[in-house]
Amino acid sequence: MKSMPATTTCLLLASAAALNGCDKGAPPGAPKSPATATAKPGTATGGGDASAAEVARAARGALTCPARSSLPPRAATAPADDALGVRPGMTYEEAMAAVLCTNPMLVATPERARGFQMKTFGQTIRQGFNARYAEARVEKSGKQIVQEMQREATARSLNTLREDLQPGEQRWFVATMGVPGQERAISVGRVERYPAEQSPTVEAARDALVRKYGAPTDERRASPSQLPTLRWAHDPAGRPVTAGSPLFSRCVSHPDPDIGVHLTPECGLVVEALLQPQKTNPDLVDRLKLTIVDQGGGYRAIAATELALSQGDAQRRAREVQQSAKTGKTPSL
Numbered sequence: 001m002k003s004m005p006a007t008t009t010c011l012l013l014a015s016a017a018a019l020n021g022c023d024k025g026a027p028p029g030a031p032k033s034p035a036t037a038t039a040k041p042g043t044a045t046g047g048g049d050a051s052a053a054e055v056a057r058a059a060r061g062a063l064t065c066p067a068r069s070s071l072p073p074r075a076a077t078a079p080a081d082d083a084l085g086v087r088p089g090m091t092y093e094e095a096m097a098a099v100l101c102t103n104p105m106l107v108a109t110p111e112r113a114r115g116f117q118m119k120t121f122g123q124t125i126r127q128g129f130n131a132r133y134a135e136a137r138v139e140k141s142g143k144q145i146v147q148e149m150q151r152e153a154t155a156r157s158l159n160t161l162r163e164d165l166q167p168g169e170q171r172w173f174v175a176t177m178g179v180p181g182q183e184r185a186i187s188v189g190r191v192e193r194y195p196a197e198q199s200p201t202v203e204a205a206r207d208a209l210v211r212k213y214g215a216p217t218d219e220r221r222a223s224p225s226q227l228p229t230l231r232w233a234h235d236p237a238g239r240p241v242t243a244g245s246p247l248f249s250r251c252v253s254h255p256d257p258d259i260g261v262h263l264t265p266e267c268g269l270v271v272e273a274l275l276q277p278q279k280t281n282p283d284l285v286d287r288l289k290l291t292i293v294d295q296g297g298g299y300r301a302i303a304a305t306e307l308a309l310s311q312g313d314a315q316r317r318a319r320e321v322q323q324s325a326k327t328g329k330t331p332s333l
Helices: 052-060 092-100 142-157 202-213 295-327
Strands: 019-021 106-110 128-133 170-177 184-193 218-220 229-233 261-263 269-277 285-294
Touching: 052 106, 092 106, 092 128, 092 170, 092 184, 106 170, 170 295, 184 261, 184 295, 202 229, 202 269, 202 285, 261 285, 261 295, 285 295
Parallel strands: none
Antiparallel strands: 019 261, 106 128, 128 170, 170 184, 184 285, 218 229, 229 269, 269 285
């Protein structure tokens, strides 16, 4: 299956029924965490060659594991809402630390192809980040750089498959929302590709998901036209949304984190998982794709953030008018 680029077409459905977000990435000047890479994703600044492990250590900074969270423990009756401990509701910094603590080779960067269409009134909001395995840094001559760019351009023109996730690696995508400095996670996405010799069976992976998230509210088994997909949908009160419910076709997400986040105010937590099989053996899993979205919470977070920014902008304009009344120059007529 061809890897999809981490870009999508944004659907501007800012209605009372649904709101879809597509990541555009952190705007220029967005705050950076000490654990955030400052160069190309998976690389670190500095001169000379460096191994992937050295790049990771430099990019992660003074990271302390295990990561801490200010979120209260999940209620015993509440649906499972985390991926390896990373949960919607965590602050931007907490979510990033929790992701990075899952593997010492992960580095994080502001997501440059994901973001929600909203009015920010000139403010910088950290709308999410991604994390992936560090890559070794190799110094290249100008000629080598030009040749590499030419090869990449040729590959794009020929629509050549380019695998960006190697066996044994994983990628994370976390979307966040809130006023500047107070952003919290509203969705968590993860893709893990298994080494061929460690690939779980489709049934074993399915059973592990059911043990973690409970009985799925919707499941589609493998077929010639369908990959194994599972969904756990809930309303805002945490009740399962099963077949026959008016929300069944509304409380849906997408298991591929590369796809834009879908938010619906009538829904609560929605978890989606896809088991992508090996090309040579459909009974074995090549990679797991998983997304966790607090749909209603995310929708309300966007509305609250936009309202707060609007009010702040109105206060700014009012202060400027007051100041002008005191010190402004009278027009010469």
